Amino acid sequence: MEAFQAANRVLKLYLEQQGLLGARFGFLGGFHLTLLLTHIALTLPPNAKAEHLVRQFFKTYGSWDWEADMVSPIPGRELTYKRIQHKEPMVILSIEKPVANLTFNASRNSVEALSRAFRLANEMLDARKGWAEVCGSGPNAKEPLELFLESHVTFIKVDVGHWGGSCLRGREVLGWLESKIVVVRQPKIT
Numbered sequence: 001m002e003a004f005q006a007a008n009r010v011l012k013l014y015l016e017q018q019g020l021l022g023a024r025f026g027f028l029g030g031f032h033l034t035l036l037l038t039h040i041a042l043t044l045p046p047n048a049k050a051e052h053l054v055r056q057f058f059k060t061y062g063s064w065d066w067e068a069d070m071v072s073p074i075p076g077r078e079l080t081y082k083r084i085q086h087k088e089p090m091v092i093l094s095i096e097k098p099v100a101n102l103t104f105n106a107s108r109n110s111v112e113a114l115s116r117a118f119r120l121a122n123e124m125l126d127a128r129k130g131w132a133e134v135c136g137s138g139p140n141a142k143e144p145l146e147l148f149l150e151s152h153v154t155f156i157k158v159d160v161g162h163w164g165g166s167c168l169r170g171r172e173v174l175g176w177l178e179s180k181i182v183v184v185r186q187p188k189i190t
Contacts, residue, residue: 007053008037010131017135018117023103024175026110032102035092036061038073055125062122066090066111090114
């Protein structure tokens with residue numbers, strides 16, 4: 001249990017550092033992370049250490065086929081769930097009946113961003129990089145704005161105006177808009 005808790009905290013730190021923590025934006029929340037880690041913990045021996053859990057987490061989910069495969073902490077549970085292929089880019093199943101997909105806010109873009117981050121972390125750990133470097137918080141880490149500007153060549157500016165009596169409704173609109181625009185890709189021109 002101690003190894004599981006330590007691995008959970010480490011993975012939560014990683015997701016926070018990468019900006020990938022937030023279920024309402026289509027990323028992972030704490031419950032999703034626990035279910036994903038439970039799936040990994042059940043595949044490893046009971047005496048596995050936290051570093052083994054974290055390493056296997058990135059190795060497994062860095063190459064996971066999110067469009068075809070489902071994650072269930074209980075083996076065999078995914079056989080009872082019927083996936084709606086075009087509406088569910090990520091499926092993490094609930095523990096209790098009725099079995100349901102808990103990642104209903106996930107979009108293709110948010111799943112791609114998670115998958116890319118897991119692959120990158122796995123590659124960095126394979127290359128024996130330190131944890132601070134994997135999280136992006138080491139001494140040679142770049143500022144988030146600098147990384148953003150280096151990794152994108154096209155930018156879109158969106159101005160949103162909300163006229164109404166409730167600022168909470170405006171925040172809802174902004175939250176919805178943020179959850180829909182995770183990654184904007186530039187089309188390839190040949």
